[in-house]
Amino acid sequence: MAHGPATLADGWVKYASRWLFTTNHKDIGTLYLWFSFAMFILGGSFAMVIRAELFQPGMQLIKPEFFNQMTTMHGLVMVFGAIMPAFVGLANWLIPMMIGAPDMALPRMNNLSFWILPFAFAILVATLFMEGGGPNFGWTFYAPLSTTYAPDTVNYFIFGVHIMGASSIMGSINIIATVMNMRAPGMTYMKMPMFVWTWLITAFLLVAVMPVLAGAVTMMLMDINFGTSFFDAAGGGDPVLFQHIFWFFGHPEVYIIILPAFGVVSQIIPTFSRKPLFGYSSMVYATASIAFMSFIVWAHHMFTVGMPIAGELYFMYATMLIAVPTGVKVFNWITTMYKGSLTFETPMLFSIAFVILFTFGGFTGLMLSIAAADIQYHDTYFVVAHFHYVMVAGAVFSGTAAVYYWLPKWCGKMYDETMGKVQFWIAFIGFNITFMPQHFLGLAGMPRRYADYGLQFADWNMVSSIGAFMYGAAQILFLFNVVRTITHGKPVDKPEVWEGAEGLEWTVPTPAPYHTFEKPPQVK
Amino acid sequence: MLKKAQALFLRPLGAVLALVSAVSSHAESAASQLNMPQGVTEVSQAAYDIHMVMMWICTVIGVAVFGFMFYVMYAHRKSRGAVAENFHENLIVELLWTIVPAIILIVMAIPATTALLKVYDTENADIDIKVTGYQWKWQYEYLGEDVKFMSELRTPQDEIYGREPKGEHYLREVTEPLVLPAGKKVRFLITGNDVIHSWWVPDFGVKRDAVPGLFTSAWAKTDKPGTYVGECTELCGSGHAFMPVVVEVKEQAEYDQWLADKKAAAAEYASTIGKQWTFDELMVQGEEVYNRSCAGCHAVNGEGIPGVFPALKNSVIALGPVVEHLRVVVDGIPGTAMQSFADQLSEVDIAAVIHYERNAWGNDVGDITQPVDVLNYKQAK
Ligand code: HEM
Ligand SMILES: [Cu+2]
Numbered sequence: 001m002a003h004g005p006a007t008l009a010d011g012w013v014k015y016a017s018r019w020l021f022t023t024n025h026k027d028i029g030t031l032y033l034w035f036s037f038a039m040f041i042l043g044g045s046f047a048m049v050i051r052a053e054l055f056q057p058g059m060q061l062i063k064p065e066f067f068n069q070m071t072t073m074h075g076l077v078m079v080f081g082a083i084m085p086a087f088v089g090l091a092n093w094l095i096p097m098m099i100g101a102p103d104m105a106l107p108r109m110n111n112l113s114f115w116i117l118p119f120a121f122a123i124l125v126a127t128l129f130m131e132g133g134g135p136n137f138g139w140t141f142y143a144p145l146s147t148t149y150a151p152d153t154v155n156y157f158i159f160g161v162h163i164m165g166a167s168s169i170m171g172s173i174n175i176i177a178t179v180m181n182m183r184a185p186g187m188t189y190m191k192m193p194m195f196v197w198t199w200l201i202t203a204f205l206l207v208a209v210m211p212v213l214a215g216a217v218t219m220m221l222m223d224i225n226f227g228t229s230f231f232d233a234a235g236g237g238d239p240v241l242f243q244h245i246f247w248f249f250g251h252p253e254v255y256i257i258i259l260p261a262f263g264v265v266s267q268i269i270p271t272f273s274r275k276p277l278f279g280y281s282s283m284v285y286a287t288a289s290i291a292f293m294s295f296i297v298w299a300h301h302m303f304t305v306g307m308p309i310a311g312e313l314y315f316m317y318a319t320m321l322i323a324v325p326t327g328v329k330v331f332n333w334i335t336t337m338y339k340g341s342l343t344f345e346t347p348m349l350f351s352i353a354f355v356i357l358f359t360f361g362g363f364t365g366l367m368l369s370i371a372a373a374d375i376q377y378h379d380t381y382f383v384v385a386h387f388h389y390v391m392v393a394g395a396v397f398s399g400t401a402a403v404y405y406w407l408p409k410w411c412g413k414m415y416d417e418t419m420g421k422v423q424f425w426i427a428f429i430g431f432n433i434t435f436m437p438q439h440f441l442g443l444a445g446m447p448r449r450y451a452d453y454g455l456q457f458a459d460w461n462m463v464s465s466i467g468a469f470m471y472g473a474a475q476i477l478f479l480f481n482v483v484r485t486i487t488h489g490k491p492v493d494k495p496e497v498w499e500g501a502e503g504l505e506w507t508v509p510t511p512a513p514y515h516t517f518e519k520p521p522q523v524k
Numbered sequence: 525m526l527k528k529a530q531a532l533f534l535r536p537l538g539a540v541l542a543l544v545s546a547v548s549s550h551a552e553s554a555a556s557q558l559n560m561p562q563g564v565t566e567v568s569q570a571a572y573d574i575h576m577v578m579m580w581i582c583t584v585i586g587v588a589v590f591g592f593m594f595y596v597m598y599a600h601r602k603s604r605g606a607v608a609e610n611f612h613e614n615l616i617v618e619l620l621w622t623i624v625p626a627i628i629l630i631v632m633a634i635p636a637t638t639a640l641l642k643v644y645d646t647e648n649a650d651i652d653i654k655v656t657g658y659q660w661k662w663q664y665e666y667l668g669e670d671v672k673f674m675s676e677l678r679t680p681q682d683e684i685y686g687r688e689p690k691g692e693h694y695l696r697e698v699t700e701p702l703v704l705p706a707g708k709k710v711r712f713l714i715t716g717n718d719v720i721h722s723w724w725v726p727d728f729g730v731k732r733d734a735v736p737g738l739f740t741s742a743w744a745k746t747d748k749p750g751t752y753v754g755e756c757t758e759l760c761g762s763g764h765a766f767m768p769v770v771v772e773v774k775e776q777a778e779y780d781q782w783l784a785d786k787k788a789a790a791a792e793y794a795s796t797i798g799k800q801w802t803f804d805e806l807m808v809q810g811e812e813v814y815n816r817s818c819a820g821c822h823a824v825n826g827e828g829i830p831g832v833f834p835a836l837k838n839s840v841i842a843l844g845p846v847v848e849h850l851r852v853v854v855d856g857i858p859g860t861a862m863q864s865f866a867d868q869l870s871e872v873d874i875a876a877v878i879h880y881e882r883n884a885w886g887n888d889v890g891d892i893t894q895p896v897d898v899l900n901y902k903q904a905k
Contacts, residue, residue, distance in 0.1 A: 057690065057694065057695075058683070058684055058685065058686045058690060059684055059685055059686070060686060063762070064762040064763065064764070064765065064766075065762040065829065065832070068759070068761070068762060068764070130831075131830060131831030132831035132832050133831070133832065136761075136762075137759065138759045142719075142720055142758070142759070144718075144719050144720070144736065145719040145720065145759065145760065145761060148719075148860070148861075149659075149718065149719050149761065149860075149861050151831070151832055152831075233735075233736050233737020233738065234736075234737065234858075238737070238738070239720060239735050239736060239737065239738075240735060240738065273600075273608065274602070274608040275608040275609065275610065275612075276610065276612040277612065278611075278612050278613070279612070279613060279614075279618055280612065280613075281613075282618050282622075304722060304731050304732055304733050304757075305733045305735065305740070306714075306732060306733065306735075306738070306740030306741070309640065309641070309644045312640060312644075313637060313640065316633075316636060316640070317633055320629045320632070320633065320636075321626075321629065323625060323629060324622060324625050324626050324629070327621065327622075327625045328618070328621060328622055330589065331589075331617075331621045334589065334592065334593050334596065335617070336612075337593070337596045337597070337600065338596050338600065339600055339606075339608065339609040339611075340596075340600055340606070340608045340609075341600065341601075341602040341606045341607055341608040342596075342597060342600050342601045342602055342606065343601070343602045343603070344601075352593075352597070355593070356590060356593070359586070359589070359590075360586070363582035363585075363586060364582075366578065366582065367575065367578045367579065367582065370574055370575075370578055370632075370636045370639075371636070371640050371643075372567075372570055372571050372574055372636060372639035372640045372642070372643055373560075373571050373574050373575040373578065373639075375567075375571060375643060375729060375730075375731045376560050376568075376571050376572075376575070376726060376729065376731065378731060378757065379722060379731075379757040379758060380757065440557075440558045440559075443557075443558065443559050443560045444557040444558065444559075444561075445557075445561070445726045445754075445755065447724070447755045447756070447757040447765075448757075449759045449764060449765075450755075450764065450765040451762075451764070451765045452684060452695065452765045452766070453695065453765065454694055454695045454696050455690060455692075455694050456557065500608075
């Protein structure tokens with residue numbers, strides 16, 4: 001054993017240096033996870049401001065200008081600061097342990113890709129305090145609202161996006177290199193755990209589309225500061241071009257968010273069903289086809305810009321087709337449970353909720369894909385409801401499930417099951433109270449990104465806000481439960497922790513030592 | 525059959541809703557609507573129909589899938605003594621649940637295509653209306669008729685900021701609605717002036733982005749006179765929630781009368797443009813125009829929003845030579861949010877608002893800007 005990690009007992013300089021200079025995949029995973037939770041709370045408090053203002057019709061607490069900054073920052077922080085880093089954190093912790101590797105393939109780059117993130121978000125959030133205020137053009141930042149008409153701070157926003165993009169690209173190159181080169185002897189591709197598969201595919205998506213996002217913001221930068229007219233019709237450019245570029249990034253991005261979540265539940269459901277994952281190979285193919293299709297459906301976000309009908313029909317058919325591989329996954333999860341021996345610990349509860357609510361979001365997605373109906377749904381609360389079913393009940397629930405599931409392995413302590421279950425039910429009920437009524441609001445005609453609304457929308461907005469505060473409270477309980485587990489949890493020492501857990505990460509001691517698999521295991 | 529099922533499911537929901545409204549403190553709130561409106565045009569009906577079909581397909585599949593899942597969760601739980609089996613593959617089932625959904629989707633694509641064809645059927649219109657999105661109002665121009673006007677929110681700031689109780693039509697009222705004749709096919713040519721907006725009238729099934737530099741078209745034809753309210757649905761800045769669409773559909777005879785009145789008013793206006801206004805008349809008119817068209821950015825007290833929109837109180841332009849002031853308001857400042865008001869405001873309104881800006885909030889230039897001055901400036905270009 002070379003040397004253990006520095007602890008607080010070694011003095012704070014050593015302790016801080018450990019985290020600052022660490023190249024250990026477990027340390028970096030931990031950093032990512034805490035960072036993402038901090039961003040989740042920050043983005044969540046922006047959402048609370050939004051919901052408090054929308055509690056009643058009229059402007060009570062904030063000005064419309066600030067409201068727009070809140071919706072924009074909420075979206076940006078949640079997508080790029082909370083969800084994506086959370087899954088990178090899980091990847092760091094788990095992929096080496098799942099494939100029997102001692103660490104990530106590129107540990108120094110790993111350190112860099114994490115440590116630039118806090119700077120990116122510091123810059124982004126700092127704009128809120130600058131003259132002119134933060135970005136106010138929505139997380140989709142359509143030009144020319146985000147160029148000609150944007151506050152000057154947009155340049156900081158662009159810089160921030162570039163840094164996040166660089167971080168994501170480095171993170172995914174690292175994952176690809178690790179999975180391709182560092183699998184233990186005998187760990188063939190078709191033996192890899194689903195989580196590793198989904199992340200491998202996600203990493204390719206990231207490498208493909210983050211540069212497109214970087215291109216989009218660079219063109220904005222040029223339009224704003226250097227007199228080009230990519231997106232300015234007056235100079236011969238085209239504002240619609242921006243949307244094509246953005247969504248060519250944006251649609252794969254939503255799968256970047258959800259694929260690792262698929263991976264997580266594909267690990268958890270078999271464990272608590274005490275039965276292997278049903279249809280492993282079809283799961284892999286379904287994931288790959290979803291990833292491929294995600295590149296060819298982007299303009300379903302643009303059904304109202306007035307594309308030629310041929311384009312509209314094509315994007316409609318292609319989008320409808322995504323339902324097929326998605327359905328395969330859902331059927332596989334349910335069949336995994338069929339004739340199993342089920343127990344319902346907190347991670348399983350979150351995973352089952354994931355399957356139900358994500359599928360619900362998939363149904364509304366299918367409805368949205370019908371262009372003629374989307375003319376009525378587009379840019380209303382129906383869409384807001386849709387993407388929160390897939391992103392919150394999808395990605396966030398699976399992230400929560402993952403933390404409960406692997407936390408005992410990480411810290412060698414068991415969380416409080418009762419508190420976990422209480423948190424689950426508050427989150428589950430709160431979530432549905434928040435977002436189910438938003439379907440009704442959207443269908444009845446309430447557009448999204450509205451700081452104020454007519455009296456006919458008052459009732460459901462109030463209900464939705466109450467649900468949101470409830471869901472917010474559940475997160476505090478989550479934080480409390482995790483911290484208490486680390487400080488006061490009941491020690492566990494069985495390597496497999498859960499009865500029925502399969503995989504290499506459950507063969508190492510609990511808690512997982514600082515260095516694992518220094519000698520590669522033999523996989524049969 | 526759909527109708528019946530709808531009644532079966534939506535009624536109980538409506539009851540729950542009524543309860544919620546009773547509990548909530550808004551005595552004045554109208555009963556909430558839960559579903560997409562059927563609307564009054566062929567397109568809105570088509571959208572509604574396909575929406576309902578999709579919803580029922582999803583409901584049926586959902587009930588089957590989740591029903592099975594709940595059964596599994598009940599029957600195969602360890603606490604009931606379930607012992608796990610070990611199967612993990614079955615080619616036939618896996619093929620089935622790939623192929624059957626694919627077939628359902630292919631079948632669904634047929635009505636989805638028919639519905640979309642209706643949306644795009646903009647040929648052979650009887651009337652063409654150009655709709656232009658501005659920050660934060662709509663302009664309607666009846667092509668070939670010389671009728672053109674702005675339509676903006678009429679709800680007072682005091683209602684929005686809670687200093688006065690909210691009226692029945694809160695955020696659903698405009699200075700001048702778009703007026704259409706019943707029974708005629710109307711084509712909308714939609715574009716944007718500054719940023720992207722989106723013109724939505726749910727009851728027409730029309731939602732089209734208003735993109736600067738691009739014209740797109742949509743259409744509507746209805747036999748039902750009435751008032752139809754819509755919204756802007758593309759984020760367009762701080763006034764996004766405050767630029768509703770109101771359309772009045774009138775019987776043909778009434779519509780003709782309205783159009784004739786509009787034209788007469790325009791002619792009368794043209795003849796009075798040479799009138800000399802007094803200082804105070806212009807202040808009164810100017811304040812109204814300012815609060816409606818300028819205060820959104822430059823604030824009611826003329827102080828702007830620091831760092832975003834400049835103050836006019838004590839500003840170089842407002843206190844300087846009037847030509848410069850005219851240039852900014854009439855031509856706008858390219859590349860900024862300060863748009864050209866030449867097309868949006870009449871000569872009288874431009875004169876009044878310039879006069880007001882030069883003589884309000886402690887600005888005291890003391891000169892008078894007349895409508896003819898605006899006309900002369902425009903013609904000199
Ligand atoms: C990680 C979880 C979440 C993600 C990824 C997420 C993502 C998003 C995104 C991308 C938007 C669109 C922003 C925009 O339109 O500019 C949005 C809007 C919104 N979110 Fe979330 N969200 C999350 C959690 C939450 C939570 C917990 C709440 C409330 C409890 C919430 C409430 C809202 C509301 C009210 C809006 C609508 C704002 C509007 O368009 O008017 N979100 N969210
Ligand atoms: Cu998409």
